[in-house]
Amino acid sequence: MSKKKITVDFRFRDKLNKVQGGKHHNYCYQCSACVAVCPAARFTKNFNPRIILLKALLGMEEELIGENSAIWLCTNCYSCYERCPQDVRPIEVIISLKNMAVERRTAPPNLTKLSENIGKTGVSVTVTSAVRRMRQELGLPELKDIPIEELQTILGEQEPQIFQEEEKNDK
Secondary structure: OOOOOOOOOHHHHHHHHHOOOHHHHHHOOOOOHHHHHOHHHHHOOOOOHHHHHHHHHHOOHHHHHOOOOHHHHOOOOOHHHHHOOOOOOHHHHHHHHHHHHHHHOOOOHHHHHHHHHHHHHOOOOOOOHHHHHHHHHOOOOOOOOOOHHHHHHHOOOOOOHHHHHHHHHHO
C-alpha cells in the first residue's frame, strides 16, 4: 500500500501569516470543535472549517484561494471563534483567505457586484417601493437615507481598485 507524499508549502503559509488574522491557523490542532457548531458544515459537505484550517497548515494555496473555493460557503456567524479551545479564530483565517482571493481576483463574480453596489449606494440590495411598503405593513421604521458621501470618504473617495480595473476590462 503506497502512501501519498504530503508537501507543505511554507511560502503560502508565510503569505497567510502576513494577512490580518491569518496567522492564527498556526495554532490549530484539528480538534473539530469548529465543525461541531458550524451551520454551513451542517448543511453542506463541501464546507468544513477544520479542513480549511488543515489546508492552510499545509499551504494548499490553490484549493484555498483558487476559483470555486469552499471558503465562500462560510456564513461568518463566528460560532467557530467562540468554540475554539486554542483561540485559532477560524473565521478570521477564513476572512483572511477571502481577502487574499479578492486580491488574486478569484472571488465569485456575484460578490464583486455586491461589493460594487455597496460602494455606490451604501446598501447591498436595491430598496424598492415594494420593500418600503412591506416594511410599513410589518410596522418597521422607514429606512434612513445612507450618507453616501461619508461612505465614499471612508472608502477613500474612490471605488476600490478591483472595481476600477474590472470597468476597464468591460470597455
